[in-house]
Amino acid sequence: MTRTPSSARTPTRRIRRLPVVGLTVVTAAIIATLFHQVPKFLPSSNTDRAEHRGVFGEADGVVPDGVTVFDDAVPAVANLDPDLLKALRRAAKDAADDKVVFYVNSGRRSPAYQNQLLREAVAKYGSEDEAARWVATAATSLHVAGDAVDLGHSDATAWLSRHGAAYGLCQIYRNEPWHYELRPEAIKRGCPRMYADPTQDPRMRQ
Template sequence: MYGLGQGRSDAAVGEQGDPTAASDRGAVGPVPADQTDDGVVGECPEQNDEGCDGDAGQDTVQDGTDADAHVEAVSDALVATGLDPTLARRLARAQAAAEADGVVLTLTSGKRTAEEQEGLVVAAIKRYGSKREASRWVLPPESSAHVQGLAVDVGPTEGALWLGEHGLDFGLCRTYANEVWHFEALPKGATACAPMAPDSSSGW
Protein backbone atom coordinates (compact mmCIF):
# COMPACT_ATOMS: atom_id res chain seq x y z
CA MET A 1 0.00 0.00 0.00
CA TYR A 2 1.33 3.36 -0.99
CA GLY A 3 0.74 6.62 0.83
CA LEU A 4 0.44 10.13 -0.44
CA GLY A 5 3.42 12.30 -1.15
CA GLN A 6 3.33 16.08 -1.21
CA GLY A 7 1.25 18.51 -3.25
CA ARG A 8 0.04 17.69 -6.74
CA SER A 9 2.66 15.02 -7.22
CA ASP A 10 0.72 12.89 -4.71
CA ALA A 11 -0.35 10.16 -6.88
CA ALA A 12 -3.03 8.39 -5.00
CA VAL A 13 -2.77 4.70 -5.66
CA GLY A 14 -6.55 4.26 -5.43
CA GLU A 15 -8.36 4.84 -8.68
CA GLN A 16 -5.25 6.56 -9.95
CA GLY A 17 -3.62 3.15 -10.29
CA ASP A 18 0.04 3.87 -10.85
CA PRO A 19 1.15 6.62 -8.43
CA THR A 20 3.34 8.08 -11.16
CA ALA A 21 0.42 8.34 -13.54
CA ALA A 22 -1.94 10.54 -11.56
CA SER A 23 -3.63 13.29 -13.53
CA ASP A 24 -3.54 16.92 -12.44
CA ARG A 25 -6.52 17.59 -14.66
CA GLY A 26 -8.65 20.07 -12.81
CA ALA A 27 -6.22 20.43 -9.91
CA VAL A 28 -6.76 23.52 -7.80
CA GLY A 29 -4.50 24.41 -4.91
CA PRO A 30 -5.40 25.37 -1.36
CA VAL A 31 -7.83 28.22 -0.87
CA PRO A 32 -6.74 30.90 1.59
CA ALA A 33 -9.68 32.05 3.66
CA ASP A 34 -10.59 32.99 7.19
CA GLN A 35 -13.43 30.50 7.40
CA THR A 36 -13.64 28.09 10.31
CA ASP A 37 -15.28 24.71 10.57
CA ASP A 38 -18.31 24.87 12.82
CA GLY A 39 -20.10 21.74 11.67
CA VAL A 40 -20.86 18.83 13.97
CA VAL A 41 -19.81 15.43 12.73
CA GLY A 42 -22.71 13.03 12.50
CA GLU A 43 -25.46 15.64 12.83
CA CYS A 44 -27.57 17.38 10.25
CA PRO A 45 -25.62 20.50 9.17
CA GLU A 46 -28.77 22.60 8.86
CA GLN A 47 -32.51 22.24 9.30
CA ASN A 48 -35.13 23.47 6.88
CA ASP A 49 -38.92 23.27 6.72
CA GLU A 50 -38.71 19.71 5.46
CA GLY A 51 -36.30 18.51 8.13
CA CYS A 52 -32.68 17.61 7.57
CA ASP A 53 -31.29 18.66 4.22
CA GLY A 54 -27.97 16.97 3.55
CA ASP A 55 -27.00 19.77 1.16
CA ALA A 56 -28.03 22.70 3.35
CA GLY A 57 -25.11 24.73 4.56
CA GLN A 58 -22.65 22.45 2.78
CA ASP A 59 -23.14 23.91 -0.67
CA THR A 60 -23.99 27.55 -0.10
CA VAL A 61 -21.87 30.65 0.34
CA GLN A 62 -22.89 32.09 3.68
CA ASP A 63 -21.60 35.57 4.42
CA GLY A 64 -20.94 37.35 1.14
CA THR A 65 -17.35 38.07 2.24
CA ASP A 66 -14.30 38.22 0.01
CA ALA A 67 -13.33 34.80 1.32
CA ASP A 68 -16.71 33.43 0.32
CA ALA A 69 -16.35 34.97 -3.13
CA HIS A 70 -12.96 33.31 -3.48
CA VAL A 71 -14.40 29.94 -2.48
CA GLU A 72 -17.15 30.40 -5.06
CA ALA A 73 -14.57 31.26 -7.71
CA VAL A 74 -12.59 28.12 -6.91
CA SER A 75 -15.78 26.08 -7.05
CA ASP A 76 -16.62 27.53 -10.46
CA ALA A 77 -13.13 26.65 -11.69
CA LEU A 78 -13.58 23.06 -10.54
CA VAL A 79 -16.97 22.81 -12.23
CA ALA A 80 -15.36 24.03 -15.45
CA THR A 81 -13.11 20.94 -15.40
CA GLY A 82 -16.16 18.67 -15.35
CA LEU A 83 -16.46 18.12 -11.61
CA ASP A 84 -19.98 17.81 -10.22
CA PRO A 85 -21.13 21.25 -8.94
CA THR A 86 -22.17 19.96 -5.52
CA LEU A 87 -18.87 18.16 -5.01
CA ALA A 88 -16.95 21.20 -6.25
CA ARG A 89 -18.65 23.56 -3.80
CA ARG A 90 -18.08 21.24 -0.89
CA LEU A 91 -14.42 20.71 -1.70
CA ALA A 92 -13.83 24.45 -2.12
CA ARG A 93 -15.33 25.12 1.31
CA ALA A 94 -13.29 22.33 2.87
CA GLN A 95 -10.10 23.73 1.34
CA ALA A 96 -10.85 27.12 2.84
CA ALA A 97 -11.46 25.67 6.29
CA ALA A 98 -8.32 23.54 6.07
CA GLU A 99 -6.30 26.64 5.18
CA ALA A 100 -7.76 28.40 8.22
CA ASP A 101 -6.50 25.47 10.30
CA GLY A 102 -3.04 25.79 8.76
CA VAL A 103 -3.44 22.62 6.69
CA VAL A 104 -2.71 22.37 2.97
CA LEU A 105 -5.50 20.54 1.14
CA THR A 106 -4.92 20.12 -2.58
CA LEU A 107 -6.92 18.39 -5.27
CA THR A 108 -4.65 15.81 -6.90
CA SER A 109 -7.19 14.26 -9.24
CA GLY A 110 -10.82 15.00 -10.03
CA LYS A 111 -12.77 14.54 -13.25
CA ARG A 112 -11.13 12.07 -15.64
CA THR A 113 -11.92 11.00 -19.16
CA ALA A 114 -12.67 7.36 -19.86
CA GLU A 115 -9.38 7.16 -21.73
CA GLU A 116 -7.45 8.49 -18.75
CA GLN A 117 -9.15 6.01 -16.45
CA GLU A 118 -8.44 3.09 -18.77
CA GLY A 119 -4.81 4.13 -18.85
CA LEU A 120 -4.72 4.00 -15.05
CA VAL A 121 -6.21 0.50 -15.12
CA VAL A 122 -3.51 -0.69 -17.50
CA ALA A 123 -0.80 0.97 -15.39
CA ALA A 124 -2.17 -0.56 -12.18
CA ILE A 125 -2.23 -4.08 -13.63
CA LYS A 126 1.36 -3.62 -14.74
CA ARG A 127 2.38 -2.22 -11.36
CA TYR A 128 0.66 -4.80 -9.16
CA GLY A 129 1.15 -7.81 -11.40
CA SER A 130 -2.47 -8.92 -11.66
CA LYS A 131 -5.91 -7.58 -12.43
CA ARG A 132 -7.15 -8.93 -9.11
CA GLU A 133 -4.70 -6.86 -7.07
CA ALA A 134 -5.08 -3.83 -9.32
CA SER A 135 -8.85 -3.94 -8.78
CA ARG A 136 -8.28 -3.02 -5.14
CA TRP A 137 -6.93 0.35 -6.26
CA VAL A 138 -8.53 1.27 -9.55
CA LEU A 139 -11.93 0.92 -11.22
CA PRO A 140 -12.73 0.55 -14.92
CA PRO A 141 -14.09 3.63 -16.71
CA GLU A 142 -17.68 2.42 -16.69
CA SER A 143 -17.83 2.26 -12.89
CA SER A 144 -15.36 4.98 -11.88
CA ALA A 145 -16.83 7.92 -9.97
CA HIS A 146 -13.93 10.01 -11.28
CA VAL A 147 -15.12 9.54 -14.86
CA GLN A 148 -18.56 10.75 -13.79
CA GLY A 149 -17.02 13.78 -12.07
CA LEU A 150 -18.28 12.52 -8.72
CA ALA A 151 -15.02 11.84 -6.88
CA VAL A 152 -11.88 13.69 -5.86
CA ASP A 153 -8.47 12.59 -4.65
CA VAL A 154 -6.72 15.00 -2.30
CA GLY A 155 -3.32 15.49 -0.70
CA PRO A 156 -0.82 15.81 0.80
CA THR A 157 -1.19 13.15 3.48
CA GLU A 158 -1.84 15.69 6.24
CA GLY A 159 -4.56 17.30 4.17
CA ALA A 160 -6.17 13.96 3.34
CA LEU A 161 -6.20 12.98 7.00
CA TRP A 162 -7.67 16.36 7.94
CA LEU A 163 -10.46 15.87 5.44
CA GLY A 164 -11.02 12.37 6.72
CA GLU A 165 -11.65 13.85 10.16
CA HIS A 166 -13.69 16.88 9.09
CA GLY A 167 -15.17 15.84 5.76
CA LEU A 168 -18.69 15.20 6.99
CA ASP A 169 -18.89 18.82 8.15
CA PHE A 170 -18.71 19.73 4.45
CA GLY A 171 -20.73 16.83 3.07
CA LEU A 172 -17.68 14.86 1.94
CA CYS A 173 -17.14 11.17 2.65
CA ARG A 174 -14.12 8.93 2.38
CA THR A 175 -15.34 5.84 0.56
CA TYR A 176 -12.51 3.27 0.67
CA ALA A 177 -10.66 2.07 3.77
CA ASN A 178 -7.41 1.65 1.83
CA GLU A 179 -7.52 5.12 0.25
CA VAL A 180 -7.16 8.03 2.64
CA TRP A 181 -7.29 10.43 -0.30
CA HIS A 182 -10.52 9.46 -2.12
CA PHE A 183 -13.72 11.37 -1.29
CA GLU A 184 -17.23 11.60 -2.71
CA ALA A 185 -20.20 13.79 -1.84
CA LEU A 186 -22.57 12.81 0.95
CA PRO A 187 -25.88 11.92 -0.75
CA LYS A 188 -28.65 14.50 -0.48
CA GLY A 189 -30.69 13.97 2.68
CA ALA A 190 -28.10 11.75 4.36
CA THR A 191 -26.75 12.75 7.78
CA ALA A 192 -23.83 10.32 8.03
CA CYS A 193 -21.33 8.78 5.66
CA ALA A 194 -21.88 5.17 4.67
CA PRO A 195 -19.42 2.59 6.02
CA MET A 196 -16.27 2.51 3.92
CA ALA A 197 -15.70 -0.38 1.55
CA PRO A 198 -12.41 -2.22 2.20
CA ASP A 199 -11.21 -1.27 -1.29
CA SER A 200 -12.57 -0.68 -4.78
CA SER A 201 -12.64 -4.33 -5.88
CA SER A 202 -16.40 -4.66 -5.34
CA GLY A 203 -16.94 -2.09 -8.10
CA TRP A 204 -15.68 -4.38 -10.83
Protein backbone atom coordinates in the same frame (compact mmCIF):
# COMPACT_ATOMS: atom_id res chain seq x y z
CA MET B 1 42.82 11.20 52.73
CA THR B 2 44.89 11.82 49.62
CA ARG B 3 43.21 13.79 46.78
CA THR B 4 43.77 12.64 43.26
CA PRO B 5 44.77 15.56 41.06
CA SER B 6 42.02 16.63 38.67
CA SER B 7 44.36 16.07 35.75
CA ALA B 8 44.60 12.42 36.71
CA ARG B 9 40.84 12.01 36.92
CA THR B 10 40.02 13.59 33.55
CA PRO B 11 40.94 10.60 31.36
CA THR B 12 38.60 8.39 33.40
CA ARG B 13 35.66 10.72 32.75
CA ARG B 14 36.46 10.89 29.07
CA ILE B 15 36.70 7.14 28.79
CA ARG B 16 33.32 6.74 30.45
CA ARG B 17 31.74 9.18 28.01
CA LEU B 18 33.09 7.47 24.92
CA PRO B 19 30.59 4.58 24.94
CA VAL B 20 27.72 7.07 25.30
CA VAL B 21 28.95 9.19 22.40
CA GLY B 22 29.57 6.10 20.30
CA LEU B 23 26.10 4.75 21.05
CA THR B 24 24.55 8.09 20.04
CA VAL B 25 26.40 8.11 16.72
CA VAL B 26 25.46 4.50 15.95
CA THR B 27 21.80 5.12 16.84
CA ALA B 28 21.67 8.19 14.61
CA ALA B 29 23.18 6.22 11.74
CA ILE B 30 20.63 3.41 12.14
CA ILE B 31 17.70 5.86 12.19
CA ALA B 32 19.00 7.65 9.10
CA THR B 33 19.38 4.34 7.27
CA LEU B 34 15.88 3.20 8.16
CA PHE B 35 14.37 6.55 7.17
CA HIS B 36 16.12 6.34 3.82
CA GLN B 37 14.90 2.81 3.17
CA VAL B 38 11.23 3.34 4.08
CA PRO B 39 9.42 4.71 1.02
CA LYS B 40 7.34 7.82 1.44
CA PHE B 41 3.61 7.29 1.30
CA LEU B 42 2.37 8.25 -2.15
CA PRO B 43 -1.20 7.69 -3.27
CA SER B 44 -1.75 5.78 -6.48
CA SER B 45 -3.25 8.93 -7.94
CA ASN B 46 0.25 10.37 -8.18
CA THR B 47 0.49 8.35 -11.40
CA ASP B 48 -1.55 11.23 -12.84
CA ARG B 49 1.67 13.23 -13.07
CA ALA B 50 4.59 13.80 -15.37
CA GLU B 51 4.92 10.27 -16.76
CA HIS B 52 1.65 10.76 -18.68
CA ARG B 53 2.39 14.18 -20.09
CA GLY B 54 2.81 13.99 -23.82
CA VAL B 55 0.53 10.95 -24.06
CA PHE B 56 -2.38 12.44 -22.15
CA GLY B 57 -2.94 16.09 -21.36
CA GLU B 58 -4.87 18.21 -18.93
CA ALA B 59 -8.02 17.79 -21.02
CA ASP B 60 -7.85 14.05 -20.18
CA GLY B 61 -7.50 14.72 -16.47
CA VAL B 62 -3.75 14.96 -15.95
CA VAL B 63 -3.19 17.26 -12.98
CA PRO B 64 -0.13 19.54 -12.79
CA ASP B 65 1.70 19.87 -9.49
CA GLY B 66 0.33 22.35 -6.99
CA VAL B 67 -3.29 22.39 -8.19
CA THR B 68 -5.92 23.12 -5.54
CA VAL B 69 -9.70 22.76 -5.46
CA PHE B 70 -9.96 26.43 -6.48
CA ASP B 71 -8.15 26.05 -9.83
CA ASP B 72 -10.95 26.42 -12.39
CA ALA B 73 -8.46 26.52 -15.28
CA VAL B 74 -7.63 22.84 -14.73
CA PRO B 75 -10.23 20.55 -16.37
CA ALA B 76 -9.78 17.79 -13.77
CA VAL B 77 -11.06 20.28 -11.19
CA ALA B 78 -13.49 22.34 -13.25
CA ASN B 79 -15.26 19.24 -14.61
CA LEU B 80 -16.01 17.72 -11.22
CA ASP B 81 -19.65 17.43 -10.22
CA PRO B 82 -20.69 21.00 -9.27
CA ASP B 83 -22.10 19.99 -5.88
CA LEU B 84 -18.95 18.03 -5.04
CA LEU B 85 -16.80 21.00 -6.01
CA LYS B 86 -18.88 23.40 -3.93
CA ALA B 87 -18.57 21.16 -0.88
CA LEU B 88 -14.82 20.82 -1.40
CA ARG B 89 -14.38 24.58 -1.62
CA ARG B 90 -16.49 25.24 1.47
CA ALA B 91 -14.40 22.75 3.41
CA ALA B 92 -11.15 24.10 1.95
CA LYS B 93 -11.98 27.65 3.05
CA ASP B 94 -12.54 26.47 6.62
CA ALA B 95 -9.47 24.24 6.54
CA ALA B 96 -7.40 27.26 5.53
CA ASP B 97 -8.00 28.65 9.03
CA ASP B 98 -5.94 25.67 10.23
CA LYS B 99 -3.32 26.35 7.53
CA VAL B 100 -4.40 23.28 5.57
CA VAL B 101 -4.53 23.36 1.75
CA PHE B 102 -6.61 20.94 -0.35
CA TYR B 103 -4.35 19.92 -3.23
CA VAL B 104 -5.88 17.84 -6.03
CA ASN B 105 -3.94 14.78 -7.17
CA SER B 106 -6.73 13.59 -9.44
CA GLY B 107 -10.23 14.68 -10.34
CA ARG B 108 -12.35 14.10 -13.40
CA ARG B 109 -10.65 11.80 -15.96
CA SER B 110 -11.41 10.88 -19.56
CA PRO B 111 -12.35 7.23 -20.27
CA ALA B 112 -9.17 6.78 -22.32
CA TYR B 113 -7.01 8.04 -19.49
CA GLN B 114 -8.82 5.84 -16.98
CA ASN B 115 -8.24 2.78 -19.16
CA GLN B 116 -4.54 3.64 -19.38
CA LEU B 117 -4.31 3.89 -15.59
CA LEU B 118 -6.01 0.50 -15.32
CA ARG B 119 -3.56 -1.09 -17.76
CA GLU B 120 -0.68 0.30 -15.75
CA ALA B 121 -2.21 -1.02 -12.52
CA VAL B 122 -2.52 -4.51 -14.00
CA ALA B 123 1.15 -4.39 -15.00
CA LYS B 124 2.14 -3.09 -11.55
CA TYR B 125 0.07 -5.48 -9.41
CA GLY B 126 0.26 -8.54 -11.66
CA SER B 127 -3.42 -9.28 -12.22
CA GLU B 128 -6.74 -7.64 -13.04
CA ASP B 129 -8.18 -8.78 -9.72
CA GLU B 130 -5.43 -7.11 -7.70
CA ALA B 131 -5.47 -3.99 -9.88
CA ALA B 132 -9.21 -3.66 -9.25
CA ARG B 133 -8.45 -2.90 -5.60
CA TRP B 134 -6.93 0.41 -6.76
CA VAL B 135 -8.19 1.37 -10.21
CA ALA B 136 -11.68 1.02 -11.67
CA THR B 137 -12.66 0.48 -15.28
CA ALA B 138 -13.73 3.47 -17.34
CA ALA B 139 -17.31 2.18 -17.20
CA THR B 140 -17.44 2.16 -13.40
CA SER B 141 -14.94 4.83 -12.37
CA LEU B 142 -16.33 7.65 -10.26
CA HIS B 143 -13.47 9.78 -11.58
CA VAL B 144 -14.74 9.42 -15.14
CA ALA B 145 -18.18 10.46 -13.90
CA GLY B 146 -16.65 13.46 -12.13
CA ASP B 147 -18.00 12.25 -8.79
CA ALA B 148 -14.70 11.59 -7.00
CA VAL B 149 -11.54 13.47 -6.13
CA ASP B 150 -8.16 12.32 -4.84
CA LEU B 151 -6.68 14.84 -2.43
CA GLY B 152 -3.27 15.56 -0.96
CA HIS B 153 -1.41 16.07 1.24
CA SER B 154 -1.85 13.96 4.35
CA ASP B 155 -2.76 17.00 6.45
CA ALA B 156 -5.75 17.64 4.15
CA THR B 157 -7.03 14.08 4.34
CA ALA B 158 -6.47 14.05 8.10
CA TRP B 159 -8.50 17.27 8.37
CA LEU B 160 -11.31 15.78 6.29
CA SER B 161 -11.33 12.57 8.29
CA ARG B 162 -12.26 14.71 11.29
CA HIS B 163 -14.50 17.32 9.67
CA GLY B 164 -15.51 16.05 6.22
CA ALA B 165 -18.92 14.69 7.22
CA ALA B 166 -20.06 18.21 8.15
CA TYR B 167 -19.67 19.12 4.46
CA GLY B 168 -20.98 15.83 3.09
CA LEU B 169 -17.47 14.75 2.11
CA CYS B 170 -16.65 11.13 2.89
CA GLN B 171 -13.76 8.73 2.47
CA ILE B 172 -15.27 5.72 0.71
CA TYR B 173 -12.48 3.13 0.66
CA ARG B 174 -10.38 2.21 3.66
CA ASN B 175 -7.32 1.55 1.49
CA GLU B 176 -7.59 4.97 -0.21
CA PRO B 177 -7.51 7.74 2.41
CA TRP B 178 -7.14 10.30 -0.39
CA HIS B 179 -10.36 9.36 -2.28
CA TYR B 180 -13.40 11.48 -1.38
CA GLU B 181 -16.95 11.58 -2.67
CA LEU B 182 -20.03 13.64 -1.86
CA ARG B 183 -22.57 12.14 0.52
CA PRO B 184 -25.04 14.95 1.42
CA GLU B 185 -26.82 12.76 3.97
CA ALA B 186 -23.57 12.58 5.97
CA ILE B 187 -24.16 16.14 7.18
CA LYS B 188 -26.90 14.80 9.48
CA ARG B 189 -26.11 11.10 9.72
CA GLY B 190 -22.35 10.92 9.41
CA CYS B 191 -20.38 9.15 6.72
CA PRO B 192 -21.32 5.57 5.84
CA ARG B 193 -19.12 2.66 6.76
CA MET B 194 -16.16 2.43 4.40
CA TYR B 195 -15.56 -0.42 1.99
CA ALA B 196 -12.26 -2.23 2.47
CA ASP B 197 -11.40 -1.39 -1.16
CA PRO B 198 -13.25 -0.77 -4.44
CA THR B 199 -13.80 -4.48 -5.10
CA GLN B 200 -16.28 -4.45 -2.20
CA ASP B 201 -18.25 -1.57 -3.72
CA PRO B 202 -21.39 -2.77 -5.60
CA ARG B 203 -21.01 0.14 -8.04
CA MET B 204 -17.78 -1.40 -9.32
CA ARG B 205 -19.55 -4.62 -10.35
CA GLN B 206 -21.79 -3.15 -13.02
